[in-house]
Amino acid sequence: MAEVTTSLSIGQVAERTGLSVHALRFYEREGLFANPVQRGSSGRRVYGEDDVEWLTICIILRASGMPLPAIRRYAELVSEGAGNEKERLNLLRQHQERVNIQIGQLTQSLDLITFKVGVYEDILSEGDPTACLTGRQQLSFGEPEGDVGGVVAMFAGLDVEQEVGVDSRVS
Amino acid sequence: MAEVTTSLSIGQVAERTGLSVHALRFYEREGLFANPVQRGSSGRRVYGEDDVEWLTICIILRASGMPLPAIRRYAELVSEGAGNEKERLNLLRQHQERVNIQIGQLTQSLDLITFKVGVYEDILSEGDPTACLTGRQQLSFGEPEGDVGGVVAMFAGLDVEQEVGVDSRVS
DNA sequence: ACTTGACCTAGAGTCGACTCTAGCTCCTAG
DNA sequence: CTAGGAGCTAGAGTCGACTCTAGGTCAAGT
Numbered sequence: 001m002a003e004v005t006t007s008l009s010i011g012q013v014a015e016r017t018g019l020s021v022h023a024l025r026f027y028e029r030e031g032l033f034a035n036p037v038q039r040g041s042s043g044r045r046v047y048g049e050d051d052v053e054w055l056t057i058c059i060i061l062r063a064s065g066m067p068l069p070a071i072r073r074y075a076e077l078v079s080e081g082a083g084n085e086k087e088r089l090n091l092l093r094q095h096q097e098r099v100n101i102q103i104g105q106l107t108q109s110l111d112l113i114t115f116k117v118g119v120y121e122d123i124l125s126e127g128d129p130t131a132c133l134t135g136r137q138q139l140s141f142g143e144p145e146g147d148v149g150g151v152v153a154m155f156a157g158l159d160v161e162q163e164v165g166v167d168s169r170v171s
Numbered sequence: 172m173a174e175v176t177t178s179l180s181i182g183q184v185a186e187r188t189g190l191s192v193h194a195l196r197f198y199e200r201e202g203l204f205a206n207p208v209q210r211g212s213s214g215r216r217v218y219g220e221d222d223v224e225w226l227t228i229c230i231i232l233r234a235s236g237m238p239l240p241a242i243r244r245y246a247e248l249v250s251e252g253a254g255n256e257k258e259r260l261n262l263l264r265q266h267q268e269r270v271n272i273q274i275g276q277l278t279q280s281l282d283l284i285t286f287k288v289g290v291y292e293d294i295l296s297e298g299d300p301t302a303c304l305t306g307r308q309q310l311s312f313g314e315p316e317g318d319v320g321g322v323v324a325m326f327a328g329l330d331v332e333q334e335v336g337v338d339s340r341v342s
Numbered sequence: 343a344c345t346t347g348a349c350c351t352a353g354a355g356t357c358g359a360c361t362c363t364a365g366c367t368c369c370t371a372g
Numbered sequence: 373c374t375a376g377g378a379g380c381t382a383g384a385g386t387c388g389a390c391t392c393t394a395g396g397t398c399a400a401g402t
Contacts, residue, residue, distance in 0.1 A: 010348085010349070021348095022391055022392075023390065025350090041398085064276075064280035085291050088291055092291065096284045096285060096288055103278060106274050107274060108231075110267065110270045124260060194361085214367090215378085233359090
Protein backbone atom coordinates (compact mmCIF):
# COMPACT_ATOMS: atom_id res chain seq x y z
CA MET A 1 0.00 0.00 0.00
CA ALA A 2 2.81 2.40 0.85
CA GLU A 3 4.75 1.48 -2.32
CA VAL A 4 5.87 4.94 -3.43
CA THR A 5 5.38 4.02 -7.12
CA THR A 6 8.65 2.53 -8.31
CA SER A 7 9.98 4.70 -11.08
CA LEU A 8 11.51 3.23 -14.18
CA SER A 9 13.57 4.68 -16.99
CA ILE A 10 12.65 4.13 -20.60
CA GLY A 11 15.44 1.59 -20.88
CA GLN A 12 14.12 -0.41 -17.98
CA VAL A 13 10.62 -0.37 -19.36
CA ALA A 14 11.97 -1.49 -22.71
CA GLU A 15 13.68 -4.38 -21.02
CA ARG A 16 10.60 -5.35 -19.08
CA THR A 17 8.13 -5.12 -21.90
CA GLY A 18 10.26 -6.27 -24.78
CA LEU A 19 9.38 -3.10 -26.66
CA SER A 20 12.22 -0.97 -27.99
CA VAL A 21 12.84 2.49 -26.56
CA HIS A 22 11.92 3.76 -30.01
CA ALA A 23 8.61 1.99 -29.85
CA LEU A 24 7.93 3.37 -26.39
CA ARG A 25 8.51 6.94 -27.55
CA PHE A 26 6.51 6.21 -30.66
CA TYR A 27 3.58 4.83 -28.65
CA GLU A 28 3.64 7.94 -26.52
CA ARG A 29 3.58 10.22 -29.56
CA GLU A 30 0.70 8.16 -30.88
CA GLY A 31 -1.24 8.71 -27.70
CA LEU A 32 -1.39 5.10 -26.61
CA PHE A 33 -0.80 5.90 -22.97
CA ALA A 34 -3.94 6.25 -20.91
CA ASN A 35 -2.24 8.63 -18.51
CA PRO A 36 0.60 10.89 -19.59
CA VAL A 37 4.11 9.61 -19.08
CA GLN A 38 5.82 11.59 -16.33
CA ARG A 39 9.03 13.48 -16.86
CA GLY A 40 11.86 13.65 -14.36
CA SER A 41 15.09 15.57 -14.11
CA SER A 42 16.12 17.10 -17.40
CA GLY A 43 13.00 15.96 -19.19
CA ARG A 44 13.59 12.25 -19.04
CA ARG A 45 10.64 9.91 -19.07
CA VAL A 46 9.75 8.30 -15.79
CA TYR A 47 7.43 5.30 -15.87
CA GLY A 48 5.62 3.55 -13.05
CA GLU A 49 4.53 -0.03 -12.63
CA ASP A 50 1.06 0.95 -13.78
CA ASP A 51 2.53 2.12 -17.07
CA VAL A 52 4.13 -1.27 -17.52
CA GLU A 53 0.80 -2.92 -16.79
CA TRP A 54 -0.92 -0.72 -19.30
CA LEU A 55 1.76 -1.46 -21.87
CA THR A 56 1.21 -5.14 -21.28
CA ILE A 57 -2.38 -4.71 -22.30
CA CYS A 58 -1.36 -2.66 -25.31
CA ILE A 59 1.08 -5.37 -26.33
CA ILE A 60 -1.61 -8.00 -26.15
CA LEU A 61 -4.04 -5.89 -28.12
CA ARG A 62 -1.40 -5.24 -30.75
CA ALA A 63 -0.40 -8.90 -30.78
CA SER A 64 -3.96 -9.73 -31.64
CA GLY A 65 -3.98 -7.22 -34.46
CA MET A 66 -5.71 -4.22 -32.97
CA PRO A 67 -4.50 -1.20 -34.95
CA LEU A 68 -2.86 1.69 -33.11
CA PRO A 69 -5.76 4.09 -33.71
CA ALA A 70 -8.11 1.70 -31.94
CA ILE A 71 -5.75 1.32 -29.01
CA ARG A 72 -5.45 5.09 -28.89
CA ARG A 73 -9.21 5.36 -28.74
CA TYR A 74 -9.34 2.85 -25.92
CA ALA A 75 -6.63 4.78 -24.08
CA GLU A 76 -8.63 7.98 -24.53
CA LEU A 77 -11.72 6.36 -23.08
CA VAL A 78 -9.80 5.01 -20.13
CA SER A 79 -8.15 8.36 -19.47
CA GLU A 80 -11.50 10.10 -19.58
CA GLY A 81 -12.41 8.06 -16.53
CA ALA A 82 -15.61 6.32 -15.53
CA GLY A 83 -18.81 6.88 -17.48
CA ASN A 84 -17.87 5.57 -20.90
CA GLU A 85 -17.74 1.88 -20.05
CA LYS A 86 -20.30 1.14 -22.72
CA GLU A 87 -18.07 2.47 -25.43
CA ARG A 88 -15.08 0.62 -24.04
CA LEU A 89 -17.11 -2.55 -24.05
CA ASN A 90 -18.13 -1.97 -27.65
CA LEU A 91 -14.56 -1.44 -28.70
CA LEU A 92 -13.44 -4.58 -26.95
CA ARG A 93 -16.34 -6.62 -28.28
CA GLN A 94 -15.56 -5.54 -31.81
CA HIS A 95 -11.99 -6.58 -31.40
CA GLN A 96 -13.01 -9.82 -29.75
CA GLU A 97 -15.13 -10.59 -32.76
CA ARG A 98 -12.31 -9.87 -35.17
CA VAL A 99 -9.92 -12.06 -33.24
CA ASN A 100 -12.46 -14.84 -33.23
CA ILE A 101 -12.83 -14.59 -36.97
CA GLN A 102 -9.10 -14.50 -37.40
CA ILE A 103 -8.62 -17.62 -35.33
CA GLY A 104 -11.30 -19.31 -37.38
CA GLN A 105 -9.58 -18.43 -40.61
CA LEU A 106 -6.20 -19.48 -39.38
CA THR A 107 -7.68 -22.76 -38.27
CA GLN A 108 -9.14 -23.27 -41.73
CA SER A 109 -5.81 -22.45 -43.32
CA LEU A 110 -4.14 -24.81 -40.94
CA ASP A 111 -6.48 -27.53 -42.12
CA LEU A 112 -5.29 -27.17 -45.68
CA ILE A 113 -1.67 -26.96 -44.63
CA THR A 114 -1.98 -30.01 -42.42
CA PHE A 115 -3.69 -31.83 -45.23
CA LYS A 116 -0.84 -31.02 -47.58
CA VAL A 117 1.73 -31.98 -45.00
CA GLY A 118 -0.05 -35.30 -44.79
CA VAL A 119 0.05 -35.68 -48.56
CA TYR A 120 3.78 -35.13 -48.68
CA GLU A 121 4.36 -37.44 -45.75
CA ASP A 122 2.51 -40.12 -47.68
CA ILE A 123 4.56 -39.48 -50.78
CA LEU A 124 7.81 -39.63 -48.87
CA SER A 125 6.90 -42.95 -47.32
CA GLU A 126 6.80 -44.35 -50.85
CA GLY A 127 8.50 -47.60 -49.81
CA ASP A 128 5.26 -48.37 -48.07
CA PRO A 129 2.56 -49.02 -50.69
CA THR A 130 -0.27 -48.89 -48.17
CA ALA A 131 0.24 -45.12 -48.08
CA CYS A 132 -1.24 -44.95 -51.56
CA LEU A 133 -4.42 -46.51 -50.29
CA THR A 134 -5.32 -43.50 -48.22
CA GLY A 135 -6.36 -41.82 -51.44
CA ARG A 136 -5.23 -38.46 -50.17
CA GLN A 137 -3.58 -37.43 -53.39
CA GLN A 138 -4.88 -36.26 -56.67
CA LEU A 139 -2.11 -34.75 -58.71
CA SER A 140 -2.53 -31.65 -60.83
CA PHE A 141 0.38 -30.13 -62.69
CA GLY A 142 2.93 -31.74 -60.44
CA GLU A 143 1.39 -30.44 -57.27
CA PRO A 144 -0.53 -32.82 -55.06
CA GLU A 145 -3.93 -31.26 -54.96
CA GLY A 146 -6.79 -31.40 -52.56
CA ASP A 147 -9.22 -28.57 -52.36
CA VAL A 148 -10.79 -28.70 -48.94
CA GLY A 149 -14.18 -27.22 -49.66
CA GLY A 150 -15.00 -23.91 -51.31
CA VAL A 151 -12.11 -22.20 -49.71
CA VAL A 152 -11.88 -19.15 -51.92
CA ALA A 153 -15.10 -17.71 -50.62
CA MET A 154 -13.96 -18.45 -47.09
CA PHE A 155 -10.92 -16.26 -47.34
CA ALA A 156 -12.03 -13.33 -49.42
CA GLY A 157 -11.89 -10.19 -47.41
CA LEU A 158 -9.57 -10.89 -44.55
CA ASP A 159 -5.91 -11.52 -44.29
CA VAL A 160 -3.42 -12.13 -41.55
CA GLU A 161 0.09 -10.88 -41.46
CA GLN A 162 2.84 -11.72 -39.06
CA GLU A 163 5.82 -9.60 -38.24
CA VAL A 164 9.25 -10.35 -36.98
CA GLY A 165 9.03 -9.53 -33.35
CA VAL A 166 10.72 -7.49 -30.78
CA ASP A 167 13.18 -9.91 -29.24
CA SER A 168 12.49 -11.45 -25.90
CA ARG A 169 14.64 -9.57 -23.48
CA VAL A 170 12.53 -10.66 -20.55
CA SER A 171 15.04 -12.20 -18.17
CA MET B 172 -11.50 -35.55 -68.96
CA ALA B 173 -11.67 -33.98 -72.39
CA GLU B 174 -12.06 -30.48 -70.91
CA VAL B 175 -9.80 -28.51 -73.27
CA THR B 176 -8.57 -26.31 -70.43
CA THR B 177 -11.03 -23.46 -70.09
CA SER B 178 -9.16 -20.25 -70.63
CA LEU B 179 -9.79 -17.21 -68.50
CA SER B 180 -8.83 -13.58 -68.80
CA ILE B 181 -7.12 -11.73 -65.98
CA GLY B 182 -10.41 -10.02 -65.18
CA GLN B 183 -12.23 -13.30 -64.85
CA VAL B 184 -9.55 -14.73 -62.62
CA ALA B 185 -9.70 -11.60 -60.50
CA GLU B 186 -13.42 -12.07 -60.13
CA ARG B 187 -13.08 -15.74 -59.24
CA THR B 188 -10.27 -15.40 -56.76
CA GLY B 189 -11.09 -12.08 -55.21
CA LEU B 190 -7.61 -10.84 -56.04
CA SER B 191 -7.28 -7.61 -57.99
CA VAL B 192 -5.88 -7.65 -61.51
CA HIS B 193 -3.01 -5.63 -60.08
CA ALA B 194 -2.32 -8.30 -57.50
CA LEU B 195 -2.43 -11.00 -60.18
CA ARG B 196 0.17 -9.23 -62.29
CA PHE B 197 2.17 -8.51 -59.17
CA TYR B 198 2.11 -12.16 -58.08
CA GLU B 199 3.30 -13.16 -61.52
CA ARG B 200 6.19 -10.68 -61.39
CA GLU B 201 7.03 -12.04 -57.94
CA GLY B 202 7.23 -15.55 -59.33
CA LEU B 203 4.35 -16.99 -57.35
CA PHE B 204 3.04 -19.04 -60.20
CA ALA B 205 4.27 -22.60 -60.30
CA ASN B 206 3.90 -22.76 -64.05
CA PRO B 207 4.23 -19.68 -66.26
CA VAL B 208 1.06 -17.83 -67.11
CA GLN B 209 0.24 -18.29 -70.78
CA ARG B 210 -0.14 -15.41 -73.19
CA GLY B 211 -2.75 -15.21 -75.90
CA SER B 212 -3.43 -12.91 -78.79
CA SER B 213 -1.59 -9.60 -78.47
CA GLY B 214 0.21 -10.61 -75.32
CA ARG B 215 -2.76 -10.94 -73.01
CA ARG B 216 -2.58 -13.30 -70.07
CA VAL B 217 -4.56 -16.48 -70.41
CA TYR B 218 -5.23 -18.48 -67.27
CA GLY B 219 -6.54 -22.01 -66.86
CA GLU B 220 -8.53 -23.63 -64.09
CA ASP B 221 -5.32 -25.05 -62.69
CA ASP B 222 -4.00 -21.52 -62.27
CA VAL B 223 -7.09 -20.64 -60.29
CA GLU B 224 -6.58 -23.71 -58.14
CA TRP B 225 -2.98 -22.77 -57.55
CA LEU B 226 -4.00 -19.23 -56.68
CA THR B 227 -6.47 -20.60 -54.18
CA ILE B 228 -3.61 -22.30 -52.40
CA CYS B 229 -1.54 -19.14 -52.56
CA ILE B 230 -4.42 -17.17 -51.09
CA ILE B 231 -4.71 -19.57 -48.19
CA LEU B 232 -1.00 -19.52 -47.56
CA ARG B 233 -1.01 -15.73 -47.64
CA ALA B 234 -4.11 -15.60 -45.44
CA SER B 235 -2.20 -17.58 -42.86
CA GLY B 236 0.71 -15.20 -43.02
CA MET B 237 3.16 -16.95 -45.29
CA PRO B 238 5.36 -14.26 -46.83
CA LEU B 239 5.59 -13.95 -50.61
CA PRO B 240 9.22 -15.13 -50.76
CA ALA B 241 8.23 -18.38 -49.06
CA ILE B 242 5.35 -18.89 -51.44
CA ARG B 243 7.71 -18.18 -54.32
CA ARG B 244 10.07 -20.83 -53.01
CA TYR B 245 7.23 -23.31 -52.78
CA ALA B 246 6.19 -22.44 -56.32
CA GLU B 247 9.75 -23.00 -57.49
CA LEU B 248 9.86 -26.39 -55.86
CA VAL B 249 6.57 -27.39 -57.40
CA SER B 250 7.61 -26.18 -60.83
CA GLU B 251 10.85 -28.14 -60.60
CA GLY B 252 8.72 -31.26 -60.52
CA ALA B 253 8.99 -34.44 -58.49
CA GLY B 254 12.07 -35.14 -56.41
CA ASN B 255 12.05 -32.30 -53.94
CA GLU B 256 9.08 -33.41 -51.86
CA LYS B 257 11.20 -33.40 -48.74
CA GLU B 258 11.94 -29.71 -49.09
CA ARG B 259 8.30 -28.95 -49.84
CA LEU B 260 7.33 -30.84 -46.73
CA ASN B 261 9.87 -28.90 -44.65
CA LEU B 262 8.55 -25.62 -45.95
CA LEU B 263 4.98 -26.61 -45.19
CA ARG B 264 5.84 -27.98 -41.77
CA GLN B 265 7.59 -24.77 -40.84
CA HIS B 266 4.61 -22.77 -41.86
CA GLN B 267 2.29 -25.15 -40.08
CA GLU B 268 4.27 -24.61 -36.91
CA ARG B 269 4.10 -20.85 -37.25
CA VAL B 270 0.38 -20.93 -37.80
CA ASN B 271 -0.04 -23.14 -34.76
CA ILE B 272 1.92 -20.70 -32.65
CA GLN B 273 -0.05 -17.83 -34.05
CA ILE B 274 -3.35 -19.46 -33.21
CA GLY B 275 -2.07 -20.12 -29.72
CA GLN B 276 -1.13 -16.51 -29.23
CA LEU B 277 -4.37 -15.24 -30.61
CA THR B 278 -6.21 -17.56 -28.30
CA GLN B 279 -4.25 -16.20 -25.35
CA SER B 280 -5.00 -12.66 -26.42
CA LEU B 281 -8.60 -13.58 -26.80
CA ASP B 282 -8.60 -14.79 -23.22
CA LEU B 283 -7.56 -11.40 -21.96
CA ILE B 284 -9.99 -9.61 -24.22
CA THR B 285 -12.84 -11.88 -23.18
CA PHE B 286 -11.89 -11.35 -19.58
CA LYS B 287 -12.03 -7.59 -20.02
CA VAL B 288 -15.30 -7.82 -21.88
CA GLY B 289 -16.60 -9.71 -18.87
CA VAL B 290 -15.35 -7.04 -16.51
CA TYR B 291 -17.14 -4.30 -18.41
CA GLU B 292 -20.28 -6.36 -18.68
CA ASP B 293 -20.21 -6.70 -14.92
CA ILE B 294 -19.68 -2.99 -14.47
CA LEU B 295 -22.52 -2.14 -16.79
CA SER B 296 -24.91 -4.41 -14.95
CA GLU B 297 -24.35 -2.19 -11.94
CA GLY B 298 -28.00 -2.36 -10.88
CA ASP B 299 -27.27 -5.94 -9.99
CA PRO B 300 -24.97 -6.04 -6.94
CA THR B 301 -24.26 -9.76 -7.30
CA ALA B 302 -22.08 -8.87 -10.25
CA CYS B 303 -19.60 -7.33 -7.83
CA LEU B 304 -19.25 -10.66 -6.08
CA THR B 305 -17.54 -12.27 -9.02
CA GLY B 306 -14.43 -10.48 -7.92
CA ARG B 307 -13.31 -10.02 -11.49
CA GLN B 308 -12.20 -6.45 -11.09
CA GLN B 309 -9.24 -4.82 -9.51
CA LEU B 310 -9.02 -1.23 -10.56
CA SER B 311 -5.77 0.50 -11.40
CA PHE B 312 -5.75 4.08 -12.58
CA GLY B 313 -9.30 3.97 -13.77
CA GLU B 314 -8.85 0.87 -15.85
CA PRO B 315 -10.28 -2.39 -14.63
CA GLU B 316 -7.21 -4.55 -14.39
CA GLY B 317 -6.58 -8.24 -14.44
CA ASP B 318 -3.30 -9.62 -15.59
CA VAL B 319 -3.93 -13.13 -16.78
CA GLY B 320 -0.60 -14.76 -15.97
CA GLY B 321 2.85 -13.66 -17.06
CA VAL B 322 1.64 -12.48 -20.37
CA VAL B 323 4.52 -10.25 -21.36
CA ALA B 324 6.88 -13.16 -21.78
CA MET B 325 4.20 -14.98 -23.74
CA PHE B 326 4.03 -12.35 -26.40
CA ALA B 327 7.57 -11.18 -26.82
CA GLY B 328 8.84 -12.03 -30.22
CA LEU B 329 5.79 -12.55 -32.31
CA ASP B 330 3.11 -10.32 -33.54
CA VAL B 331 0.07 -10.65 -35.69
CA GLU B 332 -1.15 -8.13 -38.14
CA GLN B 333 -4.33 -8.07 -40.09
CA GLU B 334 -4.91 -6.30 -43.36
CA VAL B 335 -7.96 -4.93 -44.99
CA GLY B 336 -8.82 -7.51 -47.51
CA VAL B 337 -9.54 -7.87 -51.10
CA ASP B 338 -13.30 -7.59 -51.30
CA SER B 339 -15.43 -10.62 -51.80
CA ARG B 340 -16.49 -10.48 -55.40
CA VAL B 341 -17.30 -14.17 -55.45
CA SER B 342 -20.85 -14.31 -56.72
C1' DA C 343 38.76 17.75 -18.01
C1' DC C 344 36.81 14.34 -20.47
C1' DT C 345 34.75 10.30 -21.88
C1' DT C 346 30.92 7.26 -21.63
C1' DG C 347 26.31 6.00 -21.65
C1' DA C 348 21.58 6.86 -21.30
C1' DC C 349 18.43 9.91 -22.61
C1' DC C 350 16.14 13.74 -25.57
C1' DT C 351 13.68 15.65 -30.25
C1' DA C 352 12.53 15.95 -35.05
C1' DG C 353 12.37 13.85 -38.84
C1' DA C 354 13.91 10.49 -42.42
C1' DG C 355 14.07 5.66 -43.82
C1' DT C 356 12.39 0.77 -44.13
C1' DC C 357 9.61 -3.19 -45.21
C1' DG C 358 5.98 -5.98 -47.20
C1' DA C 359 2.28 -6.25 -50.07
C1' DC C 360 -0.07 -4.19 -52.75
C1' DT C 361 -2.41 -0.22 -55.48
C1' DC C 362 -2.43 3.26 -58.72
C1' DT C 363 -0.97 6.03 -62.81
C1' DA C 364 0.53 7.16 -67.36
C1' DG C 365 0.71 6.09 -71.77
C1' DC C 366 0.18 2.55 -74.87
C1' DT C 367 -2.31 -1.47 -77.88
C1' DC C 368 -6.15 -4.14 -79.13
C1' DC C 369 -10.89 -5.57 -80.27
C1' DT C 370 -15.73 -4.89 -80.72
C1' DA C 371 -20.14 -2.45 -81.20
C1' DG C 372 -22.66 1.33 -83.00
C1' DC D 373 -14.45 5.24 -88.10
C1' DT D 374 -14.61 5.98 -83.73
C1' DA D 375 -15.60 5.48 -78.77
C1' DG D 376 -15.37 2.32 -75.02
C1' DG D 377 -13.58 -1.25 -72.47
C1' DA D 378 -10.14 -4.54 -71.24
C1' DG D 379 -5.51 -5.49 -71.31
C1' DC D 380 -0.37 -4.35 -71.40
C1' DT D 381 4.32 -2.42 -69.06
C1' DA D 382 7.21 0.26 -66.09
C1' DG D 383 7.43 2.52 -62.37
C1' DA D 384 5.68 5.58 -58.61
C1' DG D 385 2.84 5.89 -54.47
C1' DT D 386 0.58 4.17 -50.13
C1' DC D 387 -0.09 2.37 -45.54
C1' DG D 388 0.98 0.83 -40.89
C1' DA D 389 4.17 0.27 -37.49
C1' DC D 390 8.09 0.85 -36.43
C1' DT D 391 13.36 1.78 -36.70
C1' DC D 392 17.15 4.59 -37.32
C1' DT D 393 19.92 8.91 -37.62
C1' DA D 394 21.68 13.36 -36.52
C1' DG D 395 22.65 16.42 -33.38
C1' DG D 396 22.16 17.75 -28.69
C1' DT D 397 21.69 17.52 -23.13
C1' DC D 398 22.98 15.69 -18.80
C1' DA D 399 25.10 13.05 -14.80
C1' DA D 400 28.49 9.96 -13.19
C1' DG D 401 32.99 7.94 -13.16
C1' DT D 402 38.38 8.26 -13.92
